[in-house]
Amino acid sequence: MNMTDLLHPVAGPRPGGTPVVTPVYQTSTYDLPRTPEAAQIAGAVAPVGYYTRYGSPNAAEAEAMLAALDGAERALLVGSGMAAISAALLSNLRAGARVVAQTAHYTAALTLLRDVLPAYGVEVSLVPQESLPSAAASGADVVYAETPSNPAMTLTDLAAVRAAAPGALLIVDNTFATPYNTRPLSLGADLVVQSATKYLNGHSDVTAGVVTGRAELVERAWETARVLGPVCHPFEAWLLARGLRTFPLRMARHNAAGQAVAEALAAHPRVRAVHYPGLPTHPQHDLARRQMTGFGGMLSFTVDSPAAALRVLQSTRLARNAVSLGGLETLITHPASLIFSHGGTSDSVDASLLRVSVGLEEPSDIIADLVQALSA
Structure with a gap:
């Protein structure tokens, strides 16, 4: 077999219709036209047919969907939630810039x-979540918020932050709430970041x-990501x-199941707080x-002691x-056991606290599982 034939197979046109679902463009590069259009x-910004580090048809399709969900002019898809935050x-x-964050x-x-960021000369002021509006009012180039926060489920009043710092760039991590439940751009945010994971x-x-x-802010973030x-x-x-x-079908179910599980835990005698x-x-x-x-x-919920939390886990x-x-599946973690490996301190999280991501199982089954674990 001629190696050139192996590398350049000829496949003629085939009968059939157009794919209903976009195919996976599993290629790292694209054959460009031999005209000035190649330079264009x-x-x-984020060309779909140039080089996959710059963009791809699959990324462009997801970005269009994500921009529509957030009511945004543009979206940028990257490799992780932390990549989005960093970009x-x-x-x-x-x-010399100043960031105020929680x-x-x-x-x-x-x-x-x-x-x-401080290693590169950026001043960062970290303040309690409830103090973010007043701290932002004291002068900030960028305000960075996360609501609800992980794992205490504390909210940041985004409208209050925007009113307190009208000249600052407001970036909001909306991973927990999702655009199904909160749309930060409508509350004054300039950029929204999420872990699409x-x-x-x-x-x-x-x-x-x-x-x-x-669009101009997302394009700036694309250049950094590039x-x-x-x-x-x-x-x-x-x-x-x-x-x-x-996504909308799943989120409606997550909302309903989350509420049911929270109410059941709040009524349980071995749970101190939900x-x-x-x-x-x-x-x-x-x-x-x-x-x-x-x-x-x-x-998240707290039980009587760290030992009780570990027994539930x-x-x-x-x-x-x-x-x-x-x-889709319900997950439970003990944040205090994990935080040391990520630079946390012993008082960062209550060791009696457990975090639950309520899945799409029958709510009654999730509740029964947690109840039997609380009784162990």
Whole structure:
């Protein structure tokens, strides 16, 4: 067999219709026209047929869906939620800039804020979540918020932050709430970042992140991502687009199941507190009702002691002890046991607290599993 024939097979036209689902463009590069148009393609923002680090047809399809969900002018798909956070922040910061952010954030985001950015001359002020509006009012180039926060399920009043710092760039991590329950751009945010690994994909089989917002800001983030290289590859983007097609159906179920599980736990004698914005006992329930249209599938609860928390963790049969969230299956974690490996401190999280990502199983089965674990 001639090697050239193997490398350049000839496949003629075949009968048939157009694919209903976009194929996976599993290629790293594209044969360009031998005309000046090639230079135009190479110079475009996120070209779909140039080089996969720049963009792909699969990424472009997912980005169109994600922009529509957030009510954004444009979206950028990258390889993880942290890649989205990094691209959004790094594309808008220079030495001497000041960032105001919460003390309660996803652990890797805290590392970026606390260690990485200051090493490059960026001033970062970390304040309690409830103090973010007043701290932002004291002067900030960028305000970075996460709502609800992980794992305490505390809310940030986004409208209040926007009013307090009208001249600052407001970036919001909306991973827990998702655009189904909160649309930060309508509350004054300039950019929204999300881990698409979680609810947006919803099947625990993709790692991806997204930045949405005004076109010029997203294009700036794309340039940063182009240089740093956190690619969302075509198959990952294809899987994400597949997951997004059932996103509203899944989120309605997560909302209903989350509320049912939270109410059941709140009534259990061995549970000291349940942290869920949909409960009237949540200290920010009124804010949640104003800012959110649903309350999601994430909750945390505290039991009598760290030892009791570990017994519950070891006793669940349906809920799996796994990090991440937003998938079809219910997951349970003990954050205090995990936080040390990510730069946390012993007082960062109550050791009696457990976090639950409520899945799509029958709510009664999830509740029964947690109840039997509490009785172990």
